[in-house]
Structures are given as C-alpha cells and as structure tokens.
Amino acid sequence: MLSFLKRFFYGWQDAGTALTDTESTIIFSIRLPRIIFAAIVGAALSMAGVVFQALLRNPLADPYILGISGGSAVGAIVGIMAGISIIPFAVPAAAFLGAILTIIVVFGIAETGHTLPSNILLLAGVVVNAFFSAVIMFLISISSSMELHSIMFWLMGDLSLASGGESLLSSLFLLLAFVIIYAYARCLNLVVTGEEVALQLGEDVERTKRILLVVASLITAAAVSLGGIIGFVGLMVPHMVRMMFGSDHRLLIPAATLLGATFLVFADTVARTIMAPSELPVGVITAICGAPYFIYLLRKRGHLS
Amino acid sequence: MTILQVQDVGFRYSAQWVLKDISFDVGKGEIIGIIGPNGSGKTTLLKLLDGILFPQEGDVRIQGTSIRRIKRQVLARLVAVVPQETYMIFPFRVAEVVLMGRSPHLGRLVFEGKRDYQIAINAMEKTDIISFADRKVHQLSGGERQRVWIARALAQEPQIILLDESTAFLDIRHQVGFFELIKSINKQEGLTVIVVTHDINLAAQYVDRIILLREGKIYEMGEPEKVITESNIAHIYETGVLVDKNPVSGRPRVTLLGSHPPEGGSRLKSGAAPQL
Numbered sequence: 173m174l175s176f177l178k179r180f181f182y183g184w185q186d187a188g189t190a191l192t193d194t195e196s197t198i199i200f201s202i203r204l205p206r207i208i209f210a211a212i213v214g215a216a217l218s219m220a221g222v223v224f225q226a227l228l229r230n231p232l233a234d235p236y237i238l239g240i241s242g243g244s245a246v247g248a249i250v251g252i253m254a255g256i257s258i259i260p261f262a263v264p265a266a267a268f269l270g271a272i273l274t275i276i277v278v279f280g281i282a283e284t285g286h287t288l289p290s291n292i293l294l295l296a297g298v299v300v301n302a303f304f305s306a307v308i309m310f311l312i313s314i315s316s317s318m319e320l321h322s323i324m325f326w327l328m329g330d331l332s333l334a335s336g337g338e339s340l341l342s343s344l345f346l347l348l349a350f351v352i353i354y355a356y357a358r359c360l361n362l363v364v365t366g367e368e369v370a371l372q373l374g375e376d377v378e379r380t381k382r383i384l385l386v387v388a389s390l391i392t393a394a395a396v397s398l399g400g401i402i403g404f405v406g407l408m409v410p411h412m413v414r415m416m417f418g419s420d421h422r423l424l425i426p427a428a429t430l431l432g433a434t435f436l437v438f439a440d441t442v443a444r445t446i447m448a449p450s451e452l453p454v455g456v457i458t459a460i461c462g463a464p465y466f467i468y469l470l471r472k473r474g475h476l477s
Numbered sequence: 478m479t480i481l482q483v484q485d486v487g488f489r490y491s492a493q494w495v496l497k498d499i500s501f502d503v504g505k506g507e508i509i510g511i512i513g514p515n516g517s518g519k520t521t522l523l524k525l526l527d528g529i530l531f532p533q534e535g536d537v538r539i540q541g542t543s544i545r546r547i548k549r550q551v552l553a554r555l556v557a558v559v560p561q562e563t564y565m566i567f568p569f570r571v572a573e574v575v576l577m578g579r580s581p582h583l584g585r586l587v588f589e590g591k592r593d594y595q596i597a598i599n600a601m602e603k604t605d606i607i608s609f610a611d612r613k614v615h616q617l618s619g620g621e622r623q624r625v626w627i628a629r630a631l632a633q634e635p636q637i638i639l640l641d642e643s644t645a646f647l648d649i650r651h652q653v654g655f656f657e658l659i660k661s662i663n664k665q666e667g668l669t670v671i672v673v674t675h676d677i678n679l680a681a682q683y684v685d686r687i688i689l690l691r692e693g694k695i696y697e698m699g700e701p702e703k704v705i706t707e708s709n710i711a712h713i714y715e716t717g718v719l720v721d722k723n724p725v726s727g728r729p730r731v732t733l734l735g736s737h738p739p740e741g742g743s744r745l746k747s748g749a750a751p752q753l
Contacts, residue, residue: 229566355585362577366563372527373633374553374581419567422588 208339209398210331210440210454211433214405216346216395218432221406222413222425223353223388226360227381228290229367234407235392238297238385242304243274244396248326249311252319263326264338264397271393274300279385287378288385290367329402329455331440342394349391350429356380357421364419402455404462405432415469435462480505480540480669481526481637487534488525495521496693499535505636506667508660510680510701513690514714519673522690523639526671527556539637553581557635559626559643565614571625572610575601578632593632600631603658605651619646627655631662640672644679652676656683681705681728689713705729 191199220235228237236242247270248263256262281296282288308327315323325332359380362370370377392406409432410424417423439457446452481503488496496518503509511519524530525537528544537544539555547555557578569577578600579593589597601607604624609617614625623646630638638659644652660683662668674680680687681701689697689704691713697704707720710731717734 226567231566358580358583358585361569361573362580364567365565365569365574365577366560368529369558369560369563371529371549372553372556372558372560373577374550376549414567418573419569420573 205339207437210436212342212346213395213399214436215429215433216391217406218409218428220388220392222410222428223384225410226364228294238278239274239300240271240389240392241396241401242301244271246270246304246307249323252322253315267397268393275389288381325453326400328453329400330453331399349387352387354425356384357425360421402458404458405436408462408466478505482538485535486532488532494693505669508663508670508684510684510687511673512677517690518693519690523641523673527558527639528552550581556637557630557633558639559630561642568613568615571612571614574614574625575628575632578629597632600628604628620651623647637669677731701729
C-alpha cells in the first residue's frame with residue numbers, strides 16, 4: 173500500500189521538484205504511516221462506539237464501556253514495566269492480550285442462560301473497569317519515573333509508535349469488521365427501537381448481539397493496543413453523525429467511520445505540531461476540541477436525541 | 478380454517494405457573510379479545526403467541542406448525558405485534574419506523590424497494606399518520622406514536638396481528654378509528670386479530686370471541702354475550718358492575734357502579750339480559 177502511494181505521489185511530483193531522500197523518508201516512513209494509523213484508530217473507535225451505543229441501547233456507551241480499555245491498559249503497563257518495550261510489537265501485543273482476557277471475563281459474568289442481558293453487561297463492564305483502575309493506580313505507584321512517562325502517554329493515547337506494517341494489517345482487520353458490522357446495519361436500527369421489537373420483526377437478536385459485541389470489542393482491543401486509550405472519539409463521533417444525518421445505521425456506520433478517521437487525523441496533527449518539537453498525547457486534543465464542539469451541538473439541537 | 482392453535486399451554490418464569498392449561502383455537506379472520514385483571518397472564522400469553530417466550534408445557538401452533546420450528550424471520554411475516562408504549566433511545570422518523578415493518582421481507586443487505594415504500598405509505602395513510610411522516614417519533618404524542626406502531630405492524634403484511642393494550646393511549650376518535658380500521662382490514666384481507674385490552678366495552682363492540690383470564694387460567698371463553706355477564710365481571714374483577722345492552726349495537730355494555738349501588742337493582746338487572 174505504501175509503495176503504491178509512494179509511486180502515486182512521485183508521479184504527481186514529477187512536474188515540480190523531486191524530493192530529497194530525507195524529505196522522502198519523513199513523508200513516507202514517518203508522517204504517512206502515522207496519518208494512516210490515526211485514520212484507522214479513529215475509524216475503529218467510532219465504528220465500535222456506534223455498535224456499543226446501539227446494542228447496549230445507551231447513549232453514554234463508548235468502546236471502553238465493557239472494560240476493554242482497563243484490561244488492555246493493565247496488559248500494556250505490565251508489559252512496559254517488564255521491560256518488553258524494546259521488542260517491537262510487544263507492548264501492543266500485551267495490551268491486546270489484556271483486552272481479550274477482559275472481554276472473556278465480562279461476557280462470562282454477564283452470560284445468563286443463553287442470553288447476554290444489556291444491563292448486566294453494562295454493570296459487569298463498569299465493575300471490571302473499576303477493578304482495573306485500582307490495578308492501574310497500584311502499578312503506577314510502584315513504577316519508576318522513566319516507565320511512568322511511557323505509561324502516562326499510553327494511558328492518554330499516543331499514535332507516535334506508528335509503523336507501516338501495523339497499518340496494513342490493522343486496515344485489513346478494520347475492513348473485515350466494517351463489512352460484518354454493515355451487514356447488520358438494518359438489524360441495529362431494529363435493536364435501537366427495542367430488543368423485543370427486533371425479535372418481533374424477525375431478527376435473531378441474541379445471535380446478532382453476540383457477533384457484533386465480539387467484533388466491536390475486537391476492533392476496540394486492536395485500536396487501544398495500537399494507540400492507547402484515546403478518549404472521546406468513540407463516544408462523540410456517533411452522536412455527531414446522528415445529529416447530522418439521523419439514526420439510520422445504514423448511513424450512520426459509514427459516516428461515523430469516515431468522520432472518526434478524519435477527526436483523529438486532525439487531532440493527531442494538532443497534537444504533533446501545536447507544541448513542536450514536543451508532542452502532546454492525542455487524547456488531550458480529542459477531549460479539548462471534542463467537548464466544546466459537542467456541547468455546541470447539544471445546545472443547538474437542544475438534546476442528545 | 479384454524480390459523481392458530483394453543484394446546485394445553487403452561488408457562489412459568491420461576492416456580493409459580495403464570496399460565497396453566499390454556500387451550501383455544503383461533504380461526505382465520507377471527508377477532509379475539511383477551512381480557513382479565515392485572516396479573517392474570519394476558520401479556521405473557523401474547524408473548525407466547527409471538528415467540529418471545531416459549532411454553533414449558535404444551536404447544537403453540539401457527540398454520541399447523543409448532544412455533545418453535547418457525548424461523549424468526551418467517552414468524553415475523555406471519556405475526557405482527559403492536560406493543561404498548563416503547564422507548565427509543567435514538568430518534569427515528571415516522572417513515573423510517575414504518576419501513577422497519579418491511580424488514581422481515583428483506584434479505585440482510587437488501588434495501589427497501591419501490592413496493593416496500595408503497596406498502597409503508599399505504600399503512601401510513603390507513604392509520605392517518607402520513608401528514609407527519611417526516612417528524613421524529615419521540616416528538617409525537619402518545620396516541621400518535623401508537624398509530625406509528627400500528628402502521629409498522631400493517632407494513633409487515635402479517636396473517637395475525639397481536640395488539641397489546643394498543644388503544645390505551647388513544648383518544649376516543651382514534652380508539653374507534655383504530656378498531657374500525659382493524660375491522661375493515663380484517664374483513665377485506667382476512668387478517669386475524671388478537672387484542673389484549675382492559676377496555677371491556679370496546680372489546681365487546683368489535684371482537685367475535687372473548688377469552689376471560691383469571692390467575693393464569695381461562696375462566697370463560699366465547700361470544701361477548703356469553704362472557705361479559707354481570708356475575709362473571711363482578712366475580713373476576715371483584716367490583717360491582719351493571720351489564721346491559723348497547724342500544725345501538727346490541728352488544729353487552731358494562732357500567733361501573735363504584736360506591737353507587739343500583740337503584741331498584743332488580744329492574745335494571747332484568748333489563749340487562751345478556752344471556753341470549
């Protein structure tokens with residue numbers, strides 16, 4: 173993908189001055205992977221946010237509501253403190269592992285008979301998140317000051333570790349997730365109007381819920397393990413799109429995916445440049461830009477829904 | 478022709494049976510009313526008829542097939558439900574909600590076509606909601622919203638329609654309009670209707686047969702004249718009533734007595750004469 177883009181840009185550049193090697197390295201090995209990376213993470217979080225809000229029938233739901241963020245944070249912090257940061261992919265892998273274990277635990281707690289009741293799922297997520305917060309606090313209090321810096325950056329969301337290989341792999345993963353989620357778009361409309369209503373309109377709600385919860389949890393786990401806990405995107409982007417285009421998931425899902433990608437690329441660019449040469453965690457920017465804009469939308473429309 | 482059979486059905490959420498030994502057949506094109514006091518099992522019975530719950534004892538059959546064996550999507554083409562007030566967390570437009578009724582007829586990735594839009598428009602015209610098709614559902618009044626659920630159920634083009642207290646939020650014009658509409662669709666298209674209601678008078682006016690439930694069992698079943706009698710209603714609801722004939726339709730009419738005992742009760746009682 174990168175080499176294709178490289179050729180594309182070079183072709184476009186031919187008329188003007190050619191790039192020096194340094195410029196080329198900066199653009200194609202540092203900037204471009206990071207932009208793609210931000211787009212993927214933003215898209216994944218927004219997509220997951222749409223799914224969680226619909227399935228849990230809760231406007232306050234976000235991709236982290238089931239405790240995935242807490243679990244992956246514990247995984248990542250343990251990884252950082254164990255000193256595996258020097259091995260490439262090791263911290264994201266530890267974070268992903270933590271997220272997956274959390275999903276298994278939370279689904280296990282919530283499972284009642286053959287169903288996954290939304291309210292129990294929510295409570296299980298809250299409890300597990302609270303537990304992990306305590307663990308994170310404990311780990312931070314015993315960490316060295318050098319580890320602390322990377323831990324804090326990870327916790328606030330950090331896209332500086334982008335690499336081309338991860339981008340390619342995760343974009344394929346994301347594409348697959350999008351196809352699966354989009355196939356259930358109309359079903360999500362029905363679920364939003366009530367689980368019983370969705371049953372009465374012919375949807376196998378339990379199966380749909382399971383499939384989509386797993387897919388949304390997996391893309392959240394992937395996003396978090398790559399970019400850390402970037403707040404606000406997964407909560408806010410779905411609401412913003414709903415206010416712009418309405419609640420039909422057949423439009424909502426692709427629109428939120430695109431807006432999420434755009435928003436995080438924008439936020440990351442700001443995070444990278446506003447205090448250059450030092451970088452801010454991107455999570456700071458998403459919240460600082462996002463919250464006021466969201467309040468503006470709320471005031472303009474009067475209400476969330 | 479029998480379209481729905483309920484055979485010795487028993488259901489319980491926990492140890493206590495909520496419904497027990499329930500058996501009845503519903504013919505195609507019949508309008509059935511289910512009445513009974515709070516907690517008598519009406520809503521549970523309705524949930525057994527649309528496969529939200531499955532009975533622990535006995536069986537529910539639709540067109541001869543056990544409801545357990547019918548795929549959900551197929552079931553949704555046979556049975557539509559008009560719910561009590563439901564709560565939507567995110568806003569949809571009226572037309573979007575009515576179009577959702579087409580869902581059981583569509584494949585997973587198929588969008589609604591021209592025919593689906595036409596069916597939705599017809600349903601909205603019949604229920605008198607077409608003028609606010611573009612409004613958000615949560616901005617409507619309770620009664621208007623109820624008509625949206627009814628339109629969605631009609632858009633499903635079902636064989637059987639189940640109404641769960643569907644007229645509770647309607648004003649009298651729309652209550653009557655609703656039952657007239659149900660009756661006319663019932664006549665034209667042979668739609669089978671099962672309605673759970675607390676409004677005994679309205680039920681008596683429009684239904685062919687009434688099932689009177691008491692503590693999870695069928696207390697009485699039959700024509701309104703047979704079921705709605707002073708002794709039955711007074712006994713089941715433990716409240717004093719007067720039953721006479723509706724002067725226009727000739728159907729039984731219930732008057733609540735409250736703390737007013739009937740003056741010259743014997744004369745009024747003889748005028749009631751519901752046992753025809």
